[in-house]
Amino acid sequence: METQNKIALVTGGSRGLGKNAALKIAAKGIDVIVTYQSKKDEAQNTVEEIKKLGVKAAAVQLDVADAKSFDTFLSSVKEALSSTFNAEKFDFLVNNAGIGIHASSAETTEDQFDTLVNIQFKGPFFLTQKALPYLNDGGAIINISTGLARFALPGFAAYASMKGAMETLTKYQAKELGSRGIRSNIVAPGAIETDFGGGVVRDNEQMNAGIASNTALGRVGLPDDIGGVVAFLCTEDARWINAQRIEASGGMFL
Secondary structure (H helix, E strand, O other): OOOOOOEEEEOOOOOHHHHHHHHHHHHOOOEEEEEEOOOHHHHHHHHHHHHOOOOOEEEEEOOOOOHHHHHHHHHHHHHHHHHHHOOOOEEEEEEOOOOOOOEOOOOOOHHHHHHHHHHHHHHHHHHHHHHHHHEEEEEEEEEEOOHHHOOOOOOEHHHHHHHHHHHHHHHHHHHHHHHHOOEEEEEEEOOEOOOHHHHHHHHOHHHHHHHHHOEOOOOOEOOHHHHHHHHHOOOHHHOOOOOOEEEEOOOEOO
């Protein structure tokens, strides 16, 4: 009888940092469910890439901004667990899905604020709550923060505030779920070259150079610098790491 692989659910896992994390998790022999909002083809391509690493994979649609859709989403996850993985529960929840809105606190609109709250804080708060019955004891939650919760770069007031809330929530999850052996940690990337926020870090040479000059390791981060940290937190080697904020920024603004 084949042993059951552990299973990770990665929100926003079809592209960017989430895709990188999903691939790094798969490389550790962990099965993966990725979620996507609208780009089903992209998600399916990611699933095929994951399968090439010798594990099982599935993609499920999720709008993390719509908390009322989470029951339906988790029903779909349950079906995928049964049909693709022959399992009833999963082991790791990676709350990765997110967007960036660049606006100062003086210019942020209420609509922008509400969008960020729904996607960056309310979404992961209630998705994690509703996923708890599907999460195996001894599993782990990995949330995603940002270096911007530690240092301030004008233009990210609302976004960084939500991430600060996620950092506090992570500690409470760790405390409250410890009796089930579930760990909760949060990874805080520095500036990364992706299409995040319209690709501003990747495509704006001046910004890219400015960040590199303020980073101890002398360059801007890449998705490959982050995915492995998330994957590590899904392994037995990380079993005693709990309630921690792990910044992966190359030493930005030290």
